[in-house]
Amino acid sequence: MKLNQRSLAFHATCDAPADNAGFQYKKGGRHAAHHRRWPVPRGNMLFCFGDAAGREPVGVIILEGCTVELVEAAEEFTFAVRFAGARAHTYVLEAESQAAMEGWVKALSRASFDYLRLVVRELGHQLAAARAGDPLPPRRPHALPPKEDGCALWSAEIPAPAAAPPPPAGAAPRPLPGPEPPPLPPCRRASAPSGPLHSASFAQLHEWYGQEVGALRGQWLRSQAQP
Amino acid sequence: MRYNEKELQALSRQPAEMAAELGMRGPKKGSVVKRRLVKLVVNFLFYFRTDEAEPVGALLLEHCRVTQEEPSGFSISFLEDPERKYHFECCSEEQCQEWMAALRRASYEFMRRSLIFYRNEIQKMTGKDPLEQFGISEEARFQLSGLKA
Numbered sequence: 386m387k388l389n390q391r392s393l394a395f396h397a398t399c400d401a402p403a404d405n406a407g408f409q410y411k412k413g414g415r416h417a418a419h420h421r422r423w424p425v426p427r428g429n430m431l432f433c434f435g436d437a438a439g440r441e442p443v444g445v446i447i448l449e450g451c452t453v454e455l456v457e458a459a460e461e462f463t464f465a466v467r468f469a470g471a472r473a474h475t476y477v478l479e480a481e482s483q484a485a486m487e488g489w490v491k492a493l494s495r496a497s498f499d500y501l502r503l504v505v506r507e508l509g510h511q512l513a514a515a516r517a518g519d520p521l522p523p524r525r526p527h528a529l530p531p532k533e534d535g536c537a538l539w540s541a542e543i544p545a546p547a548a549a550p551p552p553p554a555g556a557a558p559r560p561l562p563g564p565e566p567p568p569l570p571p572c573r574r575a576s577a578p579s580g581p582l583h584s585a586s587f588a589q590l591h592e593w594y595g596q597e598v599g600a601l602r603g604q605w606l607r608s609q610a611q612p
Numbered sequence: 613m614r615y616n617e618k619e620l621q622a623l624s625r626q627p628a629e630m631a632a633e634l635g636m637r638g639p640k641k642g643s644v645v646k647r648r649l650v651k652l653v654v655n656f657l658f659y660f661r662t663d664e665a666e667p668v669g670a671l672l673l674e675h676c677r678v679t680q681e682e683p684s685g686f687s688i689s690f691l692e693d694p695e696r697k698y699h700f701e702c703c704s705e706e707q708c709q710e711w712m713a714a715l716r717r718a719s720y721e722f723m724r725r726s727l728i729f730y731r732n733e734i735q736k737m738t739g740k741d742p743l744e745q746f747g748i749s750e751e752a753r754f755q756l757s758g759l760k761a
Contacts, residue, residue, distance in 0.1 A: 512737075
């Protein structure tokens, strides 16, 4: 498939803020070889430079549709970026510390465009509600585990809004006083349902993300329980 | 640069924000207009030969400019090489405007800036940071300082 590689390289090295740059070993999925890479996440992509001074990445992992998992490995602080589908690649990465690993897992779990769109939509609704003078729907304080005690690796959970129905697809926000906010991200016009994000209600989406996070947390707790 | 082509192909099969058959002309001098099925999925624009399941190619839609081209078409160019334009021909002015609006909003960068805008506005109105509930208020990519004029 053709891809605008020059634009991709430009995107990798432009000066938009990047989270979590840092040295990390990367093992190839099929080969046992260790490659030391300087990975730089940017948007829904993880660019891999050969070194910190690299001007162009040697490769990129497009992060849509992936899951981030902990792995059992001889090396510590190992996790994997896994894709669905037959013969799909799994990227095994090794961080330099527990804190670094937690940071990476958090960042990569939330890197997808879909996740960002979900958050933006939710904020758009909150802003519309606040401007219309309605009290913000009370947030059920889901027991988001505190960040300090080491039990919370990430919190991709999105609390469900109480009682606020999602707007119909394509509905335009009412004209509001104040600066015009950017338009809400368009709802997908899907040809066929596929995947949990297709025309699900917010509560359903929360449930889906919550299950995924719950499963990952369970996995981590089990791994911690082993001697 | 290497990239995970299989996953990009899988992405091209996901539900699209917009999909239509358009005339498309590549940036090379002397290229001709071809009919392509053009599909917008997240921040990628895929284009297919009309009878094929795998895309001919994809355009990452970051740092791009969408410009109207008469009569009812538009072009996409990229910041690092503004003279290199991908041309698209629509069947109506309405379709053209629809595509241009969608493509201008399609980048991750646009989404990120929208988030920062909403966050800031909500914070001003309510005194609360709406990102705290998601546990993402410290992320560098969501800071106001990350916005440039």
